[in-house]
Amino acid sequence: MENGSPGRRKASVRDVRRANRALLLRHLLLAGESSRSDASEATGLSPTSVTNMVTELVAEGVVVEGGQLDSSGGRPRTILSVNPDAAYVIGADVGEAEVVTEMFDLTMKRVASRSWGFPERRISPEEVTDVIAGSVAEILQEAQEARGPEVLTRVLGVGLGVPGVVERPENLAGCGDPLREPIVHAQVVGWDETDFSTLAERLGLPLLIDNGAKTTTQAEAWFGAARGVDHGIVVLVGDGVGAGIITNGRLFRGSSSSAGEWGHTKISLDGPRCRCGARGCIETFVGASAVVTAWRGPDPARAGHEMEDVRSMLAAYHAGDERAQAALDRMVEHLGVALSNLVNLYNPARIVLAGWFGDMVAQELLPDVRRSMIASSLPQPGREVALVRSRLGRDAVALGAATLPLDRFIERGWPTRSAEDGGRGARRGRGASGGDWSW
């Protein structure tokens, strides 16, 4: 489709139409409910373009009309909303000890979910492939039984939020060309230049991959505590630590998409050795394992039980246990210093403290973290920045991963399957090979 345009002028008209449609669809998806006049006002598109595009989207089944909005004195306006069952997306949160795979409808309401724990840690890409392929098959079976067989023809694709750096996150996995394949570098879990082309083939669906902190950031920016923020940072504190940086309303990636590896910036010259091989990384002071170890000493037998151990540590903290208080005070102090570096470097208006451990700390100790952050920040940016708790909690990573195919749909429409498909590949159903999708 893309290469078949007869002339430059025509292609540019089509590009403008596609960009306008994306603008309108993004507004309708994020607003929940709108009207033609509200959509025109919010997007800056002319009322005529909005009306024309709404007619197209209604004919496609993506947008539905229903009910009236009362406007004081003026004409009543028809409510526009996205049809939840027009399409579905799947997101998988690949954590170090657990993989959570979830399916959402087009309004991003969760329709099915599976989780799989890896108490031993050190998950391999092969295991992740098996677990996700199995979970997606089960989820699709469940969705088909609940909603009918046509569900299978409406799944846009699968998004993965993974630890580490993802090179070429803009490409579909399983594209068949090693030079274009998205590659994951995650030293901390032992993945070196890993690709997920086998998973793409097994799924038979378009597969998009990005770093988990970036997918979380996208979820918080669309639906959570970073919504509407032009300059913000979402920090993800679990066992590992990362950040997603929003500048001018867009995710900042750097030259090869590794920007935001905040967990491996250094706050001590001779600090503890990190899993990345260096010393003094933020992760070694504020990551869950590091803090739990500071509380009760090293205990290899408890690996994989960090969440339970953090709960016990917080209970001990409240009961007045001095070691728990010392471990958490130290964590809060280091987290504040680490956040102040972000404040001084990026001048964010808002920082969202996310991730399972970050959320538990935010729930109990947010004012202390804020005090520590402001104490180490330059006065001017420090005074202005808001530090807030995540609104999506632990769900953000899988939801964020599912926004990868959703974002593609908004920007480019339906995925297509090889040249002879002629469009709307997703509606043709899943096939044997995942390698021939384009989007």
Ligand SMILES: [Zn+2]
């Ligand atoms: Zn490190």
